[in-house]
Amino acid sequence: MKYLLxxxxxxxxxxxxxxxxxxxxxxxxxxxxxxPPQTVPAGKVxxxxxxxxxxxxxxxxxxxxxxxxxxxPACGVPSFYYLYSGRYLAINNIPISFxxxxxxxxxxxxxxxxxxxxxxxxxxxxxxxxxxxxxxxxNIIP
Amino acid sequence: xxxxxxxFLLIWAGTTFAQDTSFVKSAYGGSSxxxxxxxxxxxxxAYINGGDGYNILVSNSNFKPIYGPGEKLQxxxxxxxxxxLDKKDGVFYILYIRQHNNK
Numbered sequence: 001m002k003y004l005l006x007x008x009x010x011x012x013x014x015x016x017x018x019x020x021x022x023x024x025x026x027x028x029x030x031x032x033x034x035x036p037p038q039t040v041p042a043g044k045v046x047x048x049x050x051x052x053x054x055x056x057x058x059x060x061x062x063x064x065x066x067x068x069x070x071x072x073p074a075c076g077v078p079s080f081y082y083l084y085s086g087r088y089l090a091i092n093n094i095p096i097s098f099x100x101x102x103x104x105x106x107x108x109x110x111x112x113x114x115x116x117x118x119x120x121x122x123x124x125x126x127x128x129x130x131x132x133x134x135x136x137x138x139n140i141i142p
Numbered sequence: 143x144x145x146x147x148x149x150f151l152l153i154w155a156g157t158t159f160a161q162d163t164s165f166v167k168s169a170y171g172g173s174s175x176x177x178x179x180x181x182x183x184x185x186x187x188a189y190i191n192g193g194d195g196y197n198i199l200v201s202n203s204n205f206k207p208i209y210g211p212g213e214k215l216q217x218x219x220x221x222x223x224x225x226x227l228d229k230k231d232g233v234f235y236i237l238y239i240r241q242h243n244n245k
Contacts, residue, residue: 022189024199025226111228136226141199 023138032132033122037075045138046114051087051098052131071095071128075121087130090121098130116140163241171233172219176212182242183209189236192227197236199223211244 023045031038040046068079072090082088086099086107091114097107114120114135123129164186169175171190177183185205189197200223209215217235224230 022197022199023226025223138198138226 021140022142024141026137026139028134028136030132030134031120031122033124033129035122035132037119037121040114040116040118040120042116043140044116045140046118046120046135047138048110048112048114048120049134049136050110051089051133053087053099069125069128071123071125072121075119077121082128086128088123088128089130089133090119090123092118093121161243163243165239165241167237167239169217169235169237171217171224171235174214174216175237176214177209179211180243180245181211182244183215184240184242185209185215186238186240188238190221190223190227190233191236192224192229192231192233194228198226200235 026044066081068081070079071077071082071088072093072095075090075093077090077093077095080095082095082097086097088095088097090096091112098110099107101107120133122132167175184207185202188200188202188205190200191197200221204218204221205215215237217237224233227233
């Protein structure tokens with residue numbers, strides 16, 4: 001009996017905790033780079049659909065010289081040498097570029113799913129920062 | 143023996159007197175399901191899935207309130223909620239159906 005119940009219990013237990021939530025559309029949001037840092041609310045998930053370019057530039061080269069910069073002081077991201085320019089956001093204190101490298105590669109592919117409790121920080125440096133981003137907010141439902 | 147009799151009595155009573163049952167069916171967008179004779183269906187909730195790891199809840203207004211016996215439940219080939227999916231081809235529906243026994 002023990003040998004029968006143990007796998008059964010394991011299947012139920014693992015299934016319960018690995019079950020994926022269902023989503024319900026809640027709202028679309030556009031966040032500007034002058035808005036304060038955003039935290040994904042509890043019970044929600046954000047899907048970043050688009051990251052806006054800082055200006056007319058969309059393709060960025062590698063910086064060959066420069067110094068470390070502190071682009072996200074509001075989020076406590078440490079000073080960093082930004083080797084690749086363009087369209088940065090910081091998600092959970094990790095600076096991420098959404099620009100297109102001059103070799104033709106997208107630095108980070110969209111969409112990005114951001115779980116509840118995560119922090120998204122913008123910056124305002126015209127050469128390095130995203131102008132803003134758009135998200136779809138979903139409710140997580142059973 | 144008495145326990146066995148009670149068990150079968152319980153099953154018989156359940157199947158004889160139960161009026162409503164709930165179940166889940168899945169179907170691709172644009173396909174149809176036929177309601178069996180003698181029962182009617184009500185969509186309690188419906189999700190769409192584009193093959194990714196998440197389901198999107200869709201509005202019940204995409205379906206009729208009640209589907210009668212022999213009626214075809216047509217799953218829409220397109221609805222606005224599909225814009226929330228990354229892949230829009232091969233979308234399938236997960237339908238939570240309450241079946242009412244009309245007899």
